[in-house]
Amino acid sequence: MNYSAYKNVNLLGGLLREKQELNRKITIHAVWKQFENTGRIGAFSCDWEEGMEQKPHIFWDSDVAKWMEGASYILAKTRDKELEAKIESLIDKFETNQQPDGYFNIYYTVCEPGMRFTKRENHELYCAGHFIEAAVAYYEATGKDRFLKLVMRYADLIDQTFHIKNSAAFTTPGHEEIELALIRLYQATNEPRYLALSKFFIEQRGANEKDGHCPSSQDFPIRSQRTATGHSVRCLYLYTAVSALAKELGDSELARRCQDIFFDIYSHKLYITGGVGSTNLYEGFTRKFDLPNRGAYAETCAAISLAYFCRNLLDLEKKSVYADILERTLFNGILSGLSIDGKAFFYENPLEINVKTNNRLIDAAGTERHAATQRKEVFDCSCCPPNINRFIEEYESFLYDREGESVYVHILAESTFDDGTAHVETHTNYPLDGKAKIVYRGAEFLCVRVPDWCSNFTASSPYTMENGYARFHHPGTVLLEFHMDPVLVEANLNVQNNIGRAALMFGPLVYCAESVDNGENLHALYVNQNLNAKVTFDPFFGANVIETDGFRKLQNSTALYRPYSENFFEKTRIKFIPYFGFANRGESDMLVYFKVKEIN
Amino acid sequence: MNYSAYKNVNLLGGLLREKQELNRKITIHAVWKQFENTGRIGAFSCDWEEGMEQKPHIFWDSDVAKWMEGASYILAKTRDKELEAKIESLIDKFETNQQPDGYFNIYYTVCEPGMRFTKRENHELYCAGHFIEAAVAYYEATGKDRFLKLVMRYADLIDQTFHIKNSAAFTTPGHEEIELALIRLYQATNEPRYLALSKFFIEQRGANEKDGHCPSSQDFPIRSQRTATGHSVRCLYLYTAVSALAKELGDSELARRCQDIFFDIYSHKLYITGGVGSTNLYEGFTRKFDLPNRGAYAETCAAISLAYFCRNLLDLEKKSVYADILERTLFNGILSGLSIDGKAFFYENPLEINVKTNNRLIDAAGTERHAATQRKEVFDCSCCPPNINRFIEEYESFLYDREGESVYVHILAESTFDDGTAHVETHTNYPLDGKAKIVYRGAEFLCVRVPDWCSNFTASSPYTMENGYARFHHPGTVLLEFHMDPVLVEANLNVQNNIGRAALMFGPLVYCAESVDNGENLHALYVNQNLNAKVTFDPFFGANVIETDGFRKLQNSTALYRPYSENFFEKTRIKFIPYFGFANRGESDMLVYFKVKEIN
Incomplete structure (x- = not known):
């Protein structure tokens, strides 16, 4: 993560800020509780023995490490003694159970001792990477370097084992992650060995017989890769x-x-x-x-x-x-x-x-995923x-x-940016609407992204377009509007399953419709191309819901097959909710792509 | 099979007759050859031993028995010494290897001796049933009763074991078949024990703890069943x-x-x-x-x-x-x-x-069916x-x-019916077209089915409709026409995947289109509701092919997502072939249900 960009930003309101508040009040604690209940937290005591319940799994370390990282970001913004105490207690156990040479992995300590660095697919370096990210985050959030030093010892061991001595049973991790973590560790510590180790892992990938080939990984030499696979x-x-x-x-x-x-x-x-x-x-x-x-x-x-x-x-x-x-x-x-x-x-x-x-099978003999x-x-x-x-x-x-004399605004949100020289204030309800007032000073240029979904953009000041950004040349106040209307979007015809169908978007949000609002058989609903849309803020979702005109295909026969009836539709309204909010009101059918009915 | 109906009919021409000629010239021999190559024929020698290749499988008996039945039906119509010799050679081996108590099953003789009648799911009675059907067919075709007597001994053993003594490890077969075969055996021999045994198997189903429950079978008491399951x-x-x-x-x-x-x-x-x-x-x-x-x-x-x-x-x-x-x-x-x-x-x-x-996965790590x-x-x-x-x-x-004073014509074909009293001659090209000339005598009524696909039926003589049949009351010549036009048929809206789509039918034939005729991406083709169809006989298929008007949805962008473009179509013709003929010209996409474009 570009930590400098992060710490200069203050997110003050809007949907994203609300999700952060939800995270801090509910989600971070809910995940902790589940991790306690499932034994993931207790596993840090490293006292599991054969025959006991809740056997540590190879990726449990990473689950908890990601939680530590997330909790650290909260600490970077808010003092929270409870979260900090939880992280510290985990660090205590990490310190207690770290092996003398720096190794730390719960699974390989208690479940398969002596087998460290032998199984490429077992997420060992992946777990190490997540601990590194957590330690860097905690260090940057609190200034406390105990955890950072512990993971540096582990990183040093990995460097020795994989890079210097090449003595492990494999060369590159089966599940990538540590590569990016090591770069963050390098950025936090300025220790070039970590950058070199990351480079080593990246460049050895697919170049090393010892690794064999795991078909679900990108096991090709990095400089020959052109497509996303695996x-x-x-x-x-x-x-x-x-x-x-x-x-x-x-x-x-x-x-x-x-x-x-x-x-x-x-x-x-x-x-x-x-x-x-x-x-x-x-x-x-x-x-x-x-x-x-x-x-x-x-x-x-x-x-x-x-x-x-x-x-x-x-x-x-x-x-x-x-x-x-x-x-x-x-x-x-x-x-x-x-x-x-x-x-x-x-x-x-x-x-x-x-x-x-999902429930099509009426018989216990078969299962489907x-x-x-x-x-x-x-x-x-x-x-x-x-x-x-x-x-x-x-x-x-x-x-x-x-970047240089430019401050870039990638995503609009009620927020400020201040890096000591430049200061930007953004006032907006985005993504509820596309309006923003941005005040900037201390930098020559303000570059505001014109989103791909926006075909109509107005600004109160002159600007030039550059790589998709509207570049303003004079510090001061800029009023912007990315005109936001509900629009139907279709996929390329090579996506064969979506031909003749379209998804509703409003600004950056994709919409869907659920049977809980629209009744059974969403496939019988056609969106009217002339949407006649009504956009309403819905506090449940913290975002807009949209009603459009539509049609429901009807039938006047229970026959399984019958002559095609061209135009047997009734007019209806279709209620769309933000895609991110689906499946929050009981089990329901949900659909993103709807057939479109052209108006005769 | 209603053998009496069968032997009274002479199929003289048309598509069905051509398929019989293909079967007699090609298919019956092709299957025999494959069964020889795979060891199914050789298995009848019952000399397989552990370590040898081509280990007999539990259902091989039934494969060959069905072939024998099919070959027997040919013999019923045509003298074919080669086929008869093949059947006789199989009967020889059946006789040689039948056990003293009448048992015959290759798998349980050579692979699991001593385990007969212990595994309900192992198709043992299913194989027995197919032998019974084959023996009845051969007897009725040739009058020779050797095979019939052999299978009767086996059927008697099954009757003793399952019905009289109830001494097998299960009561009813895991894979049904013998129930219908025993009724045919009863009809051919007039031996009521076989009917009783069939009744026993049918009525014991789902009523017997010993059988447990096989979720892929209809293991419910027969008189409580209302739906097709398993x-x-x-x-x-x-x-x-x-x-x-x-x-x-x-x-x-x-x-x-x-x-x-x-x-x-x-x-x-x-x-x-x-x-x-x-x-x-x-x-x-x-x-x-x-x-x-x-x-x-x-x-x-x-x-x-x-x-x-x-x-x-x-x-x-x-x-x-x-x-x-x-x-x-x-x-x-x-x-x-x-x-x-x-x-x-x-x-x-x-x-x-x-x-x-079918080839969506680019990676060896996963497989899909x-x-x-x-x-x-x-x-x-x-x-x-x-x-x-x-x-x-x-x-x-x-x-x-x-039935009584009525002769029923269920399916039109160039053919005669003669049961000694009634004589019917049907002259027709059906299903190429819907016209027929039927001459009948010796029965009071002629009842000709008016097919479900036909909405326009004309006849040269007066008739009354009865249960979907046009009943003619005066022997003589009747000219009929079931008017046959290409029509689009849609499925009930509860078949959600087909909403807004239709299949092309012409008479009883369902049509499909293949990419080999229509280019890539069949999903981008829309059938024009105004078909403007051209029907042409195609000797390759022995049936009509149909060209209709249609549209191909186009795109002027390679973007993965873009605003929905309402009406960007080019007119095209779509070539349809009979569904039964798909996948005969190399690997090709195929589609039955096409989107329909309503005419503006």
């Missing part, structure tokens, strides 16, 4: 690291590889919600334009890692496309991972729920909930950027 | 038997249960092609209106068993609906199981093939090919019926 989270954590490394090294070839990967996703593999990963089978990317709605995997963590990747791409070059996708996933495919009450989560974020289809229709408080593999904890507290890091 | 073939073989038993016993309650099952299928669970079984998971029925296109299982054997069930329902009551569904599956979902060249088969008959979706896109010459589980062999040779049995 496990989405692994791919995007890797490229988050590669883009940071490209920036640190000024390596334009690596930067180009990152851009290739991004544009492959952007052009072929991205859900309209900003979700990625079209199959549950390896939680990963599939072929171009393969974007099933009901079968979407679109893991919350994958969307979060896409946002991190976009943040680093913006660090490489200020082009609005990266912020467009960041915004798309931030307001849709990530936010949908959290329930409105802040206590429950989606691991997968499908674009359609069809309860009947369907995405969950209701959020859960904890998962066996509970990576997403603490990832939401930390991501929500990083909102500040996505809003602004400073 | 494994489609098992369900329909069972109800084929139940309907025959209801007729034999005059049991109106059993008859009503059969009608309940039929109408549950007819109203909720039937593909437009006459296929049944919406899931591969237990090869079975699912919930009402669950009829996925690409995921259709629609096993060829399930469609065949539905045709048998319909034939028996017609035996119970002469209502055209049974013949409608019989015809639907005969011309579509069954015929699609056989390639145009007569050598290859589909086990599953989906309503959509999308090659790209998709129906085959090309027919195969043999399957590991090769039940369907010999079922096609025998079904095609039974066409005669579906065409006519005699």
Whole structure:
């Protein structure tokens, strides 16, 4: 994370700020409680023995580390003794149970002692990476360096084992993460060995016989990669690291590889919600334009890692496309991972729920896999909930950027930016509407992104367009309006399942409709192309809901087959809610893409 | 099978007759060859030993028995010394290897000796049933009773073991079939024990603790069953038997249960092609209106068993609906199981093939199940090919019926019917067109089914309508026309995946379009509601192909998402082929249900 950008920002109001308050009041505590109940917190005592319940799992360390990171971001903004005490108690146990040579991994300490660094797929370095991120965050939030020093000892051991001696059973991690964590550790400590170790992991990938090939990882030499493949989270954590490394090294070839990967996703593999990963089978990317709605995997963590990747791409070059996708996933495919009450989560974020289809089998002989229709408080593999904890507290890091004499506004929010020289105040209800008043001083230029969804933009001052940003040349007050109307958006025709269908968007928000509002059989509803939309703020969602004109296809026969009846429709209104708010009012069908009826 | 109806019919020309010629020239020999190659024929020597290749499988007996039955039907119509010699050689081995007490099952003789009648799910009685059907067919075709007597000894053993002594480890077969075979054996021999044994198996089903519950079978007491559940073939073989038993016993309650099952299928669970079984998971029925296109299982054997069930329902009551569904599956979902060249088969008959979706995974880490896109010459589980062999040779049995002073014409074909008193000659090109000239004498009434697809029927003589049949009262010549135009047919709106889409039909034939004729991305094609159809006979398919007006949705952008463009279409023609002929010209996308564009 670009911590300097983060600490200069004060998020003061609006939807994003409300989600942070929810996180601080509810979600961070809800996740802690589930982690206590499931044994993840207790596991830090490292006293599990064969035969006991709650056997530590290989990725539990990372779940708790992400929670620590998220809690640290809260501490960076607010004094919270309870959270700090919880983190300190975990650090105590980390210190107590860290091995003399610096090693720390609960699973390999109590479940498979003596087997450290032997199984590439066992998330060991992934867990280490998350501890590193947590320690850096805690250090930057509090100034306390105990945890940082503990993880540095561990990082030093990893450096010795993997980089210097090459003595582990594998060379690069099966699940990427530590690569980006080491760069953050380097940025926090200025110790070049950590940058070198990250570079080593990145460049050894796919170049090393010892690793074999794990088909769900990006096991190809990094400089030969052009397309997003394999496990989405692994791919995007890797490229988050590669883009940071490209920036640190000024390596334009690596930067180009990152851009290739991004544009492959952007052009072929991205859900309209900003979700990625079209199959549950390896939680990963599939072929171009393969974007099933009901079968979407679109893991919350994958969307979060896409946002991190976009943040680093913006660090490489200020082009609005990266912020467009960041915004798309931030307001849709990530936010949908959290329930409105802040206590429950989606691991997968499908674009359609069809309860009947999920229950199509009437017989115990067969089972089918369907995405969950209701959020859960904890998962066996509970990576997403603490990832939401930390991501929500990083909102500040996505809003602004400073580069030379320009301050960039990537995403509008009621907020301030102040880096000591430049000062920016943004007043806006975004994303409820597209109006903003921005006051800036101390920097020559203010560059405000004109979002991809906006076709009509007005400003009170003259500006020039540059890479998708409106660049203002005179400090002072700028009144902006990104005119926001409900619009129907269609996918490329190569996304065959969506041909003839469209999704409703309003500004950056994707909308969906649920049977709880619209009755059974959402597939029989057609959106009227002439929307005649009514936009209303709904406090339950903290966002606008939209009603449009539509049609319901009718039938006057119970026959299974009959001559096609051309035009047997009744007029109706369709109620849409923000996609991020689906599945919060009991089990319900949900649909994003609706058939469109052209007006005769 | 109603053998008397069968032997009175002479099928003389047209599509069905051509398929019989293909079967006799090609298919019956192709299946034999594959069965030789895979060891199924050799297995009859019963000399397999552990360590040898081609270990007999539990259902191999039934594969070969069905072939024997099919070959016997050919012998009933044509002298064919080669086929007869093959059957005789199998009977020789059956006789040699039949155990002293009458038992015959290759698998339990050579693979698991001593384990007979211990495993309900192991298809043992299913194999026995197919041998019984084969023996009855061979006896009725040739008058030779050697095989019949051998299987009677086996049937007697089964009667002793299951019915009299109840000494087997289970009471009713896991895979139904023997129930219907025993009724045929009873009809051929007049031995009431066989009818009683069939009744025993039917009535013990779901009533017996010893059987436990196999969730893929209809393990509920027969008189309490109202819906079609579980494994489609098992369900329909069972109800084929139940309907025959209801007729034999005059049991109106059993008859009503059969009608309940039929109408549950007819109203909720039937593909437009006459296929049944919406899931591969237990090869079975699912919930009402669950009829996925690409995921259709629609096993060829399930469609065949539905045709048998319909034939028996017609035996119970002469209502055209049974013949409608019989015809639907005969011309579509069954015929699609056989390639145009007569050598290859589909086990599953989906309503959509999308090659790209089948290959959506780019990574070896995951696998998905998709129906085959090309027919195969043999399957590991090769039940369907010999079922096609025998079904095609039974066409005669579906065409006519005699009841009292009425001769019924269920399905039009160039053919004669003569039962000694009544004589009917039908001259027609059906299903190429809907015209027929029927001459009848020797019966008071001629009842010709008015098909469900026909909304415009004309006849040269006066008639009365009765249960869907046009009843003519005066022997002589009747000229009929069932006016046949290409029509679009839609499914009930509860079939959510087909809302707004329609299938093209012409008479009883369902049509589909393939990318090999229409280019990539069939989902971008819309049928013009004003079809402007051109119907042309195509000798490759032996049936009509149809061109209609249509539209292709276009895009002028490569963007993954963009504002919905209402009306960006080009006019095109769409070429449709009979559904039964899909996948005969290389790997190709295929679609039955097309979006319809209403004319503005």
